[in-house]
Amino acid sequence: MLDWLLVIAAVVCAYQVMRAQRLILATLWLASTSALVATLLYRLGAPEVAVMELSVGAGLVTVLFVFAFSIVGEVTLDPRGIVPRPLVWAMILAIILLMGWFILPLTNSQNPVVKVPFSTMLWDQRGLDVLAQIVLIFSGAIGLLGLLAEREIVVGRKPRPTVALTSGSSQPEVLDGRWQITANETSVEEN
């Protein structure tokens, strides 16, 4: 019964992430989903991954999202999607039914249960995965530098307008496609 409640709450929280009009609310719903999934993982018998999901999914990622909002400011979202809603629901229903048809019903394993400790499995048998994780963490550090970068990326430099005043006239003139203001036969460039 508790498993049912946790599953339903996780799916409802995930749906609220889509429905939230403010990004900060979507982030809070995402953190709730993460905490509920961590509880499900614990009840499934995977405490190590549950702790990792709780600390990373509900903690670190939430902090990253809030940090990103503090940089760009709060954004109100446009609820209109690109794909029509009936088509979206039809596709999701088809995918869920197909996957459910493939994997359900699950039965308990008839094979003997493998008793390899998690640390042995991770460090000895999946050592290449650990190396890949180290490389990924370095990539993430570089990505975080991109998140923290203050300077704007300039793709193409626009020609800086040269502004000049013509003597006896307060109206600026356009010369050679640029604004020119000449005063006392002197061209003054604006920064």
Next chain:
Amino acid sequence: MAAFLQNPLNVFALGVLGLLGMGIYGLLITRNMIKMVAVLQILVKSAVLALVLAGKAGGNINLGQSLAATVIVSDTIVAVIGLALGVQIQRRFGTADLKEIATLKG
């Protein structure tokens, strides 16, 4: 039907399907790039739960746990890089709406 619902593995499998459906729904309707990163997180949570569930059903839950740990780390890096891209796009274009920042016209 009662036996199906009483097996806890089936309950977790329905949770995997529900989270997967919500993730795909979000990917199809979301236009904001920063929110799309959050939606990807939901999809990956579904994958993590599915990996551990497969390990449990196959009798080797620690294999599922080690794979899920790798997926969690990868997912965090995807979130960091996606947020960095979203922040820079928001600064450059003034919006993170994927429809408005698209420059390919056709």
